[in-house]
Amino acid sequence: MSTASNGNSTTMTKNKSVVSGQKIVLKKGFDIKLVGAPNDTTIKTVDINRVAIRPIDFLGMSPIPKVVVAVGDEVKAGDPLFFDKKRPDINYVSPVSGEIVDIVRGAKRAITEVVVLADKQQSYRSFDVPKLSNRDSVKSFMATSGLWNYINQRPFDTVADLDVVPRDVFISTFDSAPLAIDYSVIIEGKEDAFQKGIDVLKSLTDGNVYLGLDGRAGSKIASGYSTATNVIKNHFKGKHPAGNVGIQIHHTAPINSGDHIWTLDVQSVITIGKMFLEGKYDSSRIVAVVGGMLKDPKYVYVHQGASVGDILADNIDVNANNRIIAGNVLTGKQTTVERFMGYKDNQITVIEEGNKYEMFGWLLPLKPRPSISWTFPNFLFPNKKFKGETNTHGEKRAFVVTGQYESVLPMDIYPQHLMKAIMAGDFELMEGLGINELTEEDIAICEFVCTSKMPLQSILRDGLEMMKSQG
Amino acid sequence: MGLIDLLKKIEPDKKKSPFMHTLYDGFFTFLYSPNSTTKGGVHMRDGMDLKRLMVYVVLAMQACFLFGTYNIGHQHFAAAGMFPGFVEGFHLKLVHGLIQMLPIFIVAHVVGLGIEFYFAAKKGHAIEEGFLVSGALIPLIMPPDIPLWILAVAVAFAVILGKEAFGGTGMNIWNVALLTRVFVFFAYPTTIAGDEVWVSGYNALAEGTQASYGWAHGMFNSLFEMMGLSTFQESTTKIVNGFTGATPLALAYQGGWENVTATYTPSQMWWGSIPGSIGETSKPLIIAGALFLLFTKVASWRIMLSMFLGGMIMALGLNFWGATPFMEVPWYYQMYMGSFLFAMAFMATDPVTASNTNRGKWIYGFMIGAIGMIVRVLNPAYPEGWMLAILFMNTFAPLIDHYVIQGNISKRLKRA
Numbered sequence: 001m002s003t004a005s006n007g008n009s010t011t012m013t014k015n016k017s018v019v020s021g022q023k024i025v026l027k028k029g030f031d032i033k034l035v036g037a038p039n040d041t042t043i044k045t046v047d048i049n050r051v052a053i054r055p056i057d058f059l060g061m062s063p064i065p066k067v068v069v070a071v072g073d074e075v076k077a078g079d080p081l082f083f084d085k086k087r088p089d090i091n092y093v094s095p096v097s098g099e100i101v102d103i104v105r106g107a108k109r110a111i112t113e114v115v116v117l118a119d120k121q122q123s124y125r126s127f128d129v130p131k132l133s134n135r136d137s138v139k140s141f142m143a144t145s146g147l148w149n150y151i152n153q154r155p156f157d158t159v160a161d162l163d164v165v166p167r168d169v170f171i172s173t174f175d176s177a178p179l180a181i182d183y184s185v186i187i188e189g190k191e192d193a194f195q196k197g198i199d200v201l202k203s204l205t206d207g208n209v210y211l212g213l214d215g216r217a218g219s220k221i222a223s224g225y226s227t228a229t230n231v232i233k234n235h236f237k238g239k240h241p242a243g244n245v246g247i248q249i250h251h252t253a254p255i256n257s258g259d260h261i262w263t264l265d266v267q268s269v270i271t272i273g274k275m276f277l278e279g280k281y282d283s284s285r286i287v288a289v290v291g292g293m294l295k296d297p298k299y300v301y302v303h304q305g306a307s308v309g310d311i312l313a314d315n316i317d318v319n320a321n322n323r324i325i326a327g328n329v330l331t332g333k334q335t336t337v338e339r340f341m342g343y344k345d346n347q348i349t350v351i352e353e354g355n356k357y358e359m360f361g362w363l364l365p366l367k368p369r370p371s372i373s374w375t376f377p378n379f380l381f382p383n384k385k386f387k388g389e390t391n392t393h394g395e396k397r398a399f400v401v402t403g404q405y406e407s408v409l410p411m412d413i414y415p416q417h418l419m420k421a422i423m424a425g426d427f428e429l430m431e432g433l434g435i436n437e438l439t440e441e442d443i444a445i446c447e448f449v450c451t452s453k454m455p456l457q458s459i460l461r462d463g464l465e466m467m468k469s470q471g
Numbered sequence: 472m473g474l475i476d477l478l479k480k481i482e483p484d485k486k487k488s489p490f491m492h493t494l495y496d497g498f499f500t501f502l503y504s505p506n507s508t509t510k511g512g513v514h515m516r517d518g519m520d521l522k523r524l525m526v527y528v529v530l531a532m533q534a535c536f537l538f539g540t541y542n543i544g545h546q547h548f549a550a551a552g553m554f555p556g557f558v559e560g561f562h563l564k565l566v567h568g569l570i571q572m573l574p575i576f577i578v579a580h581v582v583g584l585g586i587e588f589y590f591a592a593k594k595g596h597a598i599e600e601g602f603l604v605s606g607a608l609i610p611l612i613m614p615p616d617i618p619l620w621i622l623a624v625a626v627a628f629a630v631i632l633g634k635e636a637f638g639g640t641g642m643n644i645w646n647v648a649l650l651t652r653v654f655v656f657f658a659y660p661t662t663i664a665g666d667e668v669w670v671s672g673y674n675a676l677a678e679g680t681q682a683s684y685g686w687a688h689g690m691f692n693s694l695f696e697m698m699g700l701s702t703f704q705e706s707t708t709k710i711v712n713g714f715t716g717a718t719p720l721a722l723a724y725q726g727g728w729e730n731v732t733a734t735y736t737p738s739q740m741w742w743g744s745i746p747g748s749i750g751e752t753s754k755p756l757i758i759a760g761a762l763f764l765l766f767t768k769v770a771s772w773r774i775m776l777s778m779f780l781g782g783m784i785m786a787l788g789l790n791f792w793g794a795t796p797f798m799e800v801p802w803y804y805q806m807y808m809g810s811f812l813f814a815m816a817f818m819a820t821d822p823v824t825a826s827n828t829n830r831g832k833w834i835y836g837f838m839i840g841a842i843g844m845i846v847r848v849l850n851p852a853y854p855e856g857w858m859l860a861i862l863f864m865n866t867f868a869p870l871i872d873h874y875v876i877q878g879n880i881s882k883r884l885k886r887a
Contacts, residue, residue: 032515178515256887329514351515354508357475361504362522369518375527375767376518390508394520395500395597398641401524402827403771414828417876432880447513451524452641457512 020231023215024251026238026410030445032178032329032370034351035385036291041185043286043299046313051096051305052104052113052340053081058149060158060468062086063110073100078125078146078281081114089162093146095283095304095343097123113340118303124280132203132276139204146283147275150268150344154249154261155436156468166262168207168253171198173225173266174214174236176243177328177441178388181288181346183214183266184222185299190270191224197273198230201264208232212248238410240330246442250411255437267346287341289315291350292387293322302341308348309337316350323390325349330444331457354391362394369393372408372449397452405446405456413437415446419456422463427470435463475503490592497588497598521640525603527769531760532607532817538756539749543568543615546746547672551682552711557744562700570687571615571671572749578619579609579651582626590635601640601647601823602630608648608817611750612810612858614668617655621662625654645865646824649858656858666717669746672708676716682708718747719808720847720854727796728804740807751810761816770820773829774836778815781840782806789848797848809847814839814857824865828875835871839864 055065065082069075075098080091094116102115127145130137139162142148153160160166174183187194202209211228213221215235226233234252236242245263255261264272267285274282283304290297295315302311308324316322318337325332326345333342341348358365370386371378378384405415413434421429440457447456478499483491500522509516544564545557554560583602591598609626629650634643655663662668667676674683684703692702719740722731735745743753751757764770786802793799806812819825819839826835839860846856853859 254886256883258887323508323514325514332514334510334514349514355506357503357506359503362500362520363526365518370515371518373517373519373523373768375523375769388515390514391504392507392509392516393504393518394516394522395505395507397521397599398639400521400601400641400823402822402825403829403832406829412879412882414876414879416827417872429880432883433876434879434883444513448515449517449519451517451519451521453516453520455512 020233021235022252023235023237024248025215026236026242026247026251028406028408028410029176029239029242030372030408030449031176031239032388032448033383033385034178034290034292034329034370034388036294036297036350036388037179038288038290038297038299041182041299043185043301046300046302046311048118048303048306048310050101050115050117050307050310050340051098051303052115052307053092053095053305053343054113054340055082055084055092055111057342057344058084058092058159060156063108065092065111067103067111067114069094069100069114071100071103074098075100075116076123076125077283078127080144080146081116082111087162089140090143090148090159091146092149093281095281115340124282127275127279127281129276129279132199135203138200142200142272145275146281147272150264150272152263154246154255154263154439156464157263157439158468160262161260164260166205166207166260169201169205169209169262169264170212170245170249170252171201171209171231171264171266171269172212172243172245172248173221174212174216174219174243175328176216176238176240177330177347178240179288179290179347179349180243180328181286181299183225184220186266186286186346187222187224187270190274191227193270193273193277194224194266195228195230195273196277197264197269197271198228200272200276201262201269202230205262210234210248210252212236212243212245214243216242241442241445242410244442246437246439247410250413250437257431257436259436265344265346268344283343285346287311287345288347289350290347291325293317293320293350293352305340305343307337308335308339308341311341311348312337312350321353321355322350323353325351329388330448331441351388351390354389354393356391358391365393372404392453394451394453396454399452399454401451404449404451405443408445408449409443411437411442415443415456418463419454419459422459422466425466427467430463430467435460435467439464478502489595490588493592493598494588497591500597521600522603524769525600527767528604528764528817529607531763531769532611532750534756534759535611535750535753535813536607538743538753539611539751540568540572541565542744542752543571543671543749545744546615546670547682548708549744550670550673550676550710550714550716551708552714553708560701562695563703566691567672567688567703570685570691572610574619575610575613575617575622575749578622579626580606582623583609583630586627586630586635590639594639599640601634601643604821605629605647605651609651611813611817612648612652612748613655614663615671615749616668617662621655621659622651625651625658628654641823643823644869645862646818646821649818649862649865652858653862666715666721669718669748670716673710676710676714678710678712678714680710681705716746718854719745723797723800723808724851724854728800730796731800731804731808737804737807748810748813751813754807754812757812757816761812764816764820770816771822771825771832773832774820774825775815777833777836778819778840781837781842782811782815782844783840785841785844786848789844795848800848805844805847809855810857811843814843814861818857818861819864824868826868826871826875828872830878831868831871831875835864835868838867 067082075094096118098116098118101117104113106112151160209231215237326335418433485492544567548554633650688703786805789798843856843860
């Protein structure tokens with residue numbers, strides 16, 4: 001435990017990972033196959049009028065940040081909107097140029113959204129970019145220019161601390177979640193920005209930047225990933241959650257007690273890289289608009305935090321029984337056409353609400369549904385794609401089935417015992433069982449398969465909050 | 472959707488009559504899966520739920536139920552030396568079996584479910600499905616002649632003290648069905664041990680004892696007479712000379728495999744037309760149920776396989792030792808006798824009371840196999856070992872898991 005702060009000790013069996021080019025095959029996992037993927041990967045445009053930045057998206061932030069703009073103000077892309085009073089050095093900035101039209105408050109006057117009406121012609125605040133050789137000036141620049149909050153820090157998966165030098169930085173270059181966006185589309189034409197982003201991150205750590213590459217059969221890895229330098233590249237093959245960065249960390253250089261690991265998604269790295277290349281804050285993203293309830297699933301190029309209504313426009317039937325999800329069906333947040341995308345969302349999924357009774361639904365399901373259970377004839381149709389709906393298919397019960405979570409989570413972790421430890425508030429056991437290696441997206445697939453319909457993601461977040469409050 | 476509207480109209484008020492509401496909810500969710508949707512967390516859920524899981528276990532036992540019921544009748548007439556062919560006197564055997572079996576089934580369910588409903592209403596939560604499986608298992612592991620009041624007391628003991636006291640389905644430490652049996656075993660030893668309990672319909676198993684039939688037999692007699700079939704006759708149905716009703720295990724204890732085969736042929740034991748607990752005699756049907764559970768991945772293959780290995784290896788060890796004739800019974804014939812396979816398929820695999828970890832399941836199953844075989848062969852007081860072995864390992868399952876978990880924790884610490 002003494003040298004726990006830097007986990008690359010020589011006794012570590014995973015030390016081989018420092019060599020690039022490992023192929024890690026993960027046998028556990030489950031792919032939920034859904035209809036509603038785009039037919040082609042051409043990127044369409046949609047008109048986005050309003051965007052919003054939501055303090056609630058930034059885990060670890062206090063609910064009432066200090067807003068530095070007022071309704072009616074004109075801002076440029078990259079101008080600060082608000083900051084966290086606990087960490088005033090980190091700015092949260094406007095993704096677009098335009099006019100502040102609304103500051104929405106929720107329960108207990110918490111600020112839920114700062115809404116900007118986007119200009120048709122975007123103008124950018126100009127930044128003076130520091131040299132990468134000076135770590136402190138890079139850090140303070142990233143904090144003031146709104147780039148810092150793209151960095152997630154584990155344990156706890158919150159916005160990174162400014163005074164931390166991470167052991168390593170991890171980036172996954174594919175997403176294995178249901179109907180996830182094809183990451184080779186994201187990087188097309190932005191290879192330089194991605195490489196620059198990696199260089200910036202490399203300058204912030206004494207360890208390595210790791211890229212997780214898609215090793216699944218039939219995958220095409222864009223050259224922007226395969227030719228990236230200054231990184232350690234490993235291939236991961238397996239069903240979901242093989243594309244989750246948490247799984248990849250676990251299999252290359254796991255998080256030990258005292259370690260800090262930073263994780264970023266590819267589009268955020270590109271935003272950081274663009275800033276250091278061009279001196280402007282360009283946070284626009286490619287979003288996959290997917291799901292069985294859409295008229296026309298497609299990829300679109302939109303501003304960060306774009307209005308859900310603007311993105312979906314006339315792509316959905318407004319009277320239909322829809323569930324709109326910002327994100328994928330496992331980890332996304334339920335939203336409506338009046339609300340906005342999260343600042344890191346690169347997917348919006350629309351499936352049917354399952355608020356229907358079903359006669360003997362537990363015994364003889366008449367409608368096909370995804371399941372890991374062999375009590376359904378699904379094993380006869382391994383490639384069948386399901387429409388997907390939100391019925392719980394049963395009621396919440398105590399833990400009964402065992403070994404189920406382990407069968408879909410490719411980690412050396414006992415999720416059920418961890419959940420029980422969290423429920424019992426046993427800190428030592430939680431840490432021992434590896435809570436610091438996990439975040440919600442990693443166990444979302446366990447929550448999906450749970451026969452007892454347990455809310456595992458919310459239990460885990462409670463546990464992470466408990467651990468965090470303990471220091 | 473006419474029916475559902477009608478059902479929704481008669482829904483009792485939850486506050487005014489909680490018990491009726493719980494009852495209503497139990498039956499409503501049986502008829503319709505609820506319209507609840509996901510909130511927070513994942514937006515889609517797997518099609519599997521606890522109701523479906525439990526029902527698949529019950530389905531796996533159905534063949535044992537049918538065979539067990541018929542075998543009650545078959546053993547009844549075998550004691551009198553009548554209808555020696557298995558399908559001879561089919562209607563009489565089936566009806567006698569049903570007359571014995573149905574009350575056991577009904578009493579087990581009325582008592583068990585009644586207590587479950589009461590506690591669910593009291594705690595204000597939905598009825599849990601756990602007793603579906605326990606209630607189906609209990610009749611299968613009872614002797615056919617079990618007095619119903621003893622059964623009722625035993626079920627009440629198991630459900631209240633074994634399960635509800637711990638918090639209900641998913642919280643119990645010991646297998647509920649086996650607690651029922653162990654209660655009968657220790658509280659009323661003469662009703663479940665010895666040779667006389669395995670054959671129903673006689674007051675005693677002495678030579679010449681007449682069968683005693685009740686009103687239900689009389690009712691069917693008049694039906695059979697109308698149809699021109701043979702009927703139940705108390706005066707002619709008499710225990711024949713030499714019939715003891717001894718089970719293969721009792722015989723093996725006295726004189727090894729030769730003593731067993733003097734009374735029962737191996738194929739009789741394999742197919743199950745021998746006296747014993749109601750559902751545990753027919754090996755092919757148990758194996759079919761076990762395969763069904765394995766194929767649907769409802770039961771743990773690790774537990775089944777390790778228990779089989781544990782029993783086999785212990786039996787081989789006893790063969791090697793060979794101090795008594797019972798020890799010399801070959802290991803594969805040990806599987807022919809008693810309820811080894813039944814315990815392996817349906818009892819040890821209960822996920823709540825077994826070890827939770829995959830590594831723990833190997834140890835848990837193996838120990839049940841080994842300990843059960845020791846109790847069976849070496850202990851004259853207990854004719855069969857699986858009940859005690861499983862309850863014993865239920866008790867130790869949390870300890871096994873504790874060490875498996877500690878192993879994971881120390882691995883994580885060492886890595887740092």
